[in-house]
Amino acid sequence: MQWVKLVGLGVGAAALLGLGIILGHFAIPKVAEQSASSTSGPQDLDREILETVMAQLDAGRIRENLLELSKEPHLATTPRDEDLVQLLLQRWKDPVSGLDTARTVEYEVLLSLPSSEQPNLVEVVGSNGSVQQSYLPKEEEVTGEQEGPDVVQPYAAYAPPGTPQGLLVYANHGTEDDFKYLQDQGINLQGTIALTRYGVAGRGAKAVNGARHGVVGVLVYTDPGDINDGHSLPNETFPYSWGLPPSGVERGSYTGYFGDPVTPYLPARPSSFRLDWNSTSGFLPIPAQPIGFQHAEDLLCNLKGPQAPASWQGALSCVYHLGPGFTGGKFPEDSQVKVSVHNRLVLRNSSNVLGFIRGAVEPDRYVVYGNHRDSWVHGAVDPSSGTAVLLEVSRVLGTLLKRGTWRPRRSIVLASWGAEEFGLIGSTEFTEEFFSKLQERTVAYINVDISVFANATLRGQGTPPVQNVIFSAAKEISSPGPSGLSIYDNWIRYNNRSSPVYGLIPSMGTLGAGSDYAPFIHFLGISSMDLAYTYDQSKTSARIYPTYHTAFDTFKYVEKFLDPDFSSHQAVARMAGSVLLRLSDSLFLPLKVSDYSETLRSFLQAAQQDLGALLVQHGISLGPLETAVENFEAAATDLGQRISDLQQDSPDSLKVRMVNDQLMLLERAFLNPRAFPEERYYSHVLWAPRTSSVTTFPGLANACSKASTTDLGSAEWAEVHRQLSIVVAALEGAAATLRPVDDL
């Protein structure tokens, strides 16, 4: 799983949550909770098959899968990654439990790897050039797996090579505001090395922001306050708890874009046009290197300069200071920090594995369910916990298929993506290669990357129309543990919101670009979702599970601390299986498009409250947007009614197909490839990245942000108006897609 651009989604979800309360005038009458899933009536889904699948999804087999998948490190394109390609192929071609067909598709993609001869290094260097201290960012042996020959040493993928040296400063999360704060304190950042902590800003953003202020190299560490609830001693961390050991280092991709970095919008075939590696945008301007908190502590706790503000303090054993330079205690006062990065860019062959179950009635409608295969090290949690589930779902469905007892109405595509950790590369190349076919035919994309972060509750993320099918499934599956509650009822206890339509319901998250759903929703406009089990946020403030992207993310870690009986894995397998069956087997697609109305209303309300006055000053009216939202609501409600009416009859198959096409294609109507030309792949006018804090249509919000400091009549204000017109046209187009097809 990528961590890029996940930041801000939590904020968005929280804002949506709050909107339940403030949307007082939102006039849709409240209805009973159950009706959130009313379009998937039991009459059009084979309950017996569903129950069989639920019963057969086996925790023990998921455990076996995980043991095999996480036995060795399997970084993208390494021999072990290729072994797993063969393992998946073999499973999906199995005569007893395999699929109809399976094959691999290979791309030649640009990866970034550390040098095997020259390890990346951080040194403290005295004024005479003498090395005072040398830190090798390497994880310590704990379970006999950390020092194996196939463990890739921690590095910042795609950070350029270089050996910058300078005085050290502490720059908190490395946001633009953080660097500004340092400057405001009179600290000269020119030529410095910035020590930053993971979180808030994306990985690459820390270096991009720093470079803008003159920083020449960036170190990134994980603060025990952000990941270990403050614990930092060896005996408080793995293998004694789920905590990150002091030597643990989060690896990760530091690019600005997803997809193969040098073949944007084109499949990375060997013959494809490639951007010049040396001048392509998206790569960092300066070297960067991640380190463990034991090394960070050594550096940070010896910094001189002003004390860092309270919000910048972490859980290391000292008060954090800003620098620049050291106190003169452990290191001479004029010592500098030298960061040696020897990463190389290499072209490598990366495979996707694709499996296919032919639909019995509508083979040209696809439900795609995928996860990536590649890990940073053993990747027991990320991504193998998801792949273990994927393999178990495919075994159960494959067995029914091969026995001849079942074939879904629509086709099912199962996918094991390559090179996700480097930037969602396999899935993105897939969407580029099969753009037309996928846009024409894909009903939905289901992603299960990390299936189990922890044992507390389901986490569901997706576009509004998939809430319905996730809720329907969650209501019928028992949550792991002794509570006896359904996954739905358990979820609502941990994470809920007050919906103006449904009342109190579980809170769904939105989709950023954290995993392989990104190209499906942002580039193709396909309704997408991500499913996982996760922790109780009241019990831990960990940013993510602590051993994320480290050599401690192993089978033993999962079995000991995350899910000893694999019941959460089983619960996620049941969720994925149930959602997959509902989408592929229901007569009417269980996508509830009217659930978009709530999002649109909340976006509109935020625009009115936070931007309305400013827009009026610049002669821009929100009136057309209000009308467009109303038109969408009316069309969506009316379509829901027509489907209900049809369900009372015995509609012919073409009539069903027609409304299903409207449901399937709604998400496409929100795409505008010309809306955000600088945001690679982002075409969805509702879910493009939002840099503004106003929780509204991203193009409008971002344009207003940029325009706010400019004069009346500026090009920036013209862009605000253009973005508003783009949203209005998209909403009106979406409403037109939902209206009865038999009139203009």
Place this chain on the structure above:
Amino acid sequence: MQWVKLVGLGVGAAALLGLGIILGHFAIPKVAEQSASSTSGPQDLDREILETVMAQLDAGRIRENLLELSKEPHLATTPRDEDLVQLLLQRWKDPVSGLDTARTVEYEVLLSLPSSEQPNLVEVVGSNGSVQQSYLPKEEEVTGEQEGPDVVQPYAAYAPPGTPQGLLVYANHGTEDDFKYLQDQGINLQGTIALTRYGVAGRGAKAVNGARHGVVGVLVYTDPGDINDGHSLPNETFPYSWGLPPSGVERGSYTGYFGDPVTPYLPARPSSFRLDWNSTSGFLPIPAQPIGFQHAEDLLCNLKGPQAPASWQGALSCVYHLGPGFTGGKFPEDSQVKVSVHNRLVLRNSSNVLGFIRGAVEPDRYVVYGNHRDSWVHGAVDPSSGTAVLLEVSRVLGTLLKRGTWRPRRSIVLASWGAEEFGLIGSTEFTEEFFSKLQERTVAYINVDISVFANATLRGQGTPPVQNVIFSAAKEISSPGPSGLSIYDNWIRYNNRSSPVYGLIPSMGTLGAGSDYAPFIHFLGISSMDLAYTYDQSKTSARIYPTYHTAFDTFKYVEKFLDPDFSSHQAVARMAGSVLLRLSDSLFLPLKVSDYSETLRSFLQAAQQDLGALLVQHGISLGPLETAVENFEAAATDLGQRISDLQQDSPDSLKVRMVNDQLMLLERAFLNPRAFPEERYYSHVLWAPRTSSVTTFPGLANACSKASTTDLGSAEWAEVHRQLSIVVAALEGAAATLRPVDDL
């Protein structure tokens, strides 16, 4: 009808023609001619309805329609244009012969009009400022219709206002090469007025090219050699022949783009964002004004300077010289020419009229048939000859519909577009407003603008898959006149080519941007066609019918010289009606996608022959393109076979729908909105404008043209590789769209 970008299509068609001979290795076996229409078997089309419609389409009623439509000038958005909106609405809402529904959709669009107070003017001014001669570009009274109050005086729409003055030069067609030639003769173009003749370069291109060389104003006239087969005397022209009278002036739009100029990609709603009129691209940099050849003769025949080359000579009564300046005969030698242009940009409301016939079985599949309504003056030929046909087709279909004897399988949309003459504005705004819905559902677009240029033969233009349905219809309809031949057999006598697949067949033209099909094919990727009856090119070399865009394009002109018995109008009505019925009523769509293979082969061959060696020198291989063409061919042939097999069975309606969706969506797979970002609306990788003379994929051809003068490793050569990869990806994507849907 627009004349923009029509240039070069003739060249393309001729090159295609020649390819019939050179494609020796093209291995598809020749088959009997009839099989060109094999996918539209008689079993799935109601022959009785078809014959009824053919019989009822009435020449007399078309004549009546034309009389009414062309009674008064009806420039876009004028009161008479609005009257015709009401006429169409009334016809389409008629209880006896109307459609299911009809409505208008209004846009607020930017037009350019001449000033009513200050007429545009051309003057010869002596060195002392005295006006030697003044020319009012106004047409003379000939039939009592030319001097009416509603006749808009000749002007160059969207040419900026201004009063440039300078020495006159003659610049032939105003191409870049023409201006270069003048410079090579040592003629200083700085500050000159250029007199150019219509043809070869687009209207606006003459001024754009001239301005690049320092020209400050452009005059454009129609040379009798290009339009009247050399005749120029009043008694040799209308009303004594079909020839253009000496005072006749071709009006036209001089913009660089089509669509409302200030709302690209957005429907021109009153609230829409608009580009700044004063800085928007696409408008001319200098004033321009069209004039009649009687005025042009006065100027041109008094020019001094070197004699113009033979290919620059026309049919006026003198040898053409280049200038600059006059001989001193009629005008003093130092006289200059002053062009006074007083055009204004104005926002006006323009309506489309839309009519709808609900499909009985697949109402969500649309066949759209349209033409524009607005004219420059009376517009009897352009566009009313097409609208007269549209109204007659709608009457016949509407009558069957209202009687309850017929309802098509798919829905039919009839459209009367507004403001086409200003740049296809009504149709473009329509495609912008309903982008998603139209892309999802539209089977094909049929355009009949000028229905009758003359009486000799059918002219069919379109994308390859529509050749099949046009040929099928043409084989069953009698050509006008006494020959007794079918339209097809008559056509083949006038304009044929040797197809490697079918042998000798009528030659179809390709689609530029000459009429309202442009946004459908280039922006939406919808299979499109244009139908008309036209002249015998062996009998006249007229660039177009001579009174095109003048006040002489009247009902009397049509009745006397173009189609006295309206039999050609009737033939076109039958063609449009037959094609419309076949597309909307056939069980299997009569689109033959394998006919694209011939185009792709010829494009590939041209790339190999004309660009291959150059590409190899720059390390770019055509291998992947060859493979992609082969893959497309195989997939298209195989789909054709599967359809044939299905036709033998009684396939269920979903199976039919699935292959029809593949046929419908093929054209969409050729779109790439990121391929040509500077070419507004052009997204189709096969039919974007081609500036190179190599008849191959336009992006590749144009990029090679630009790169040819640059060094190895230049950005221009990188763009060549990118364009090649874009085409390969599009063809592979198109092949994937055609392959069986029930595998990956």
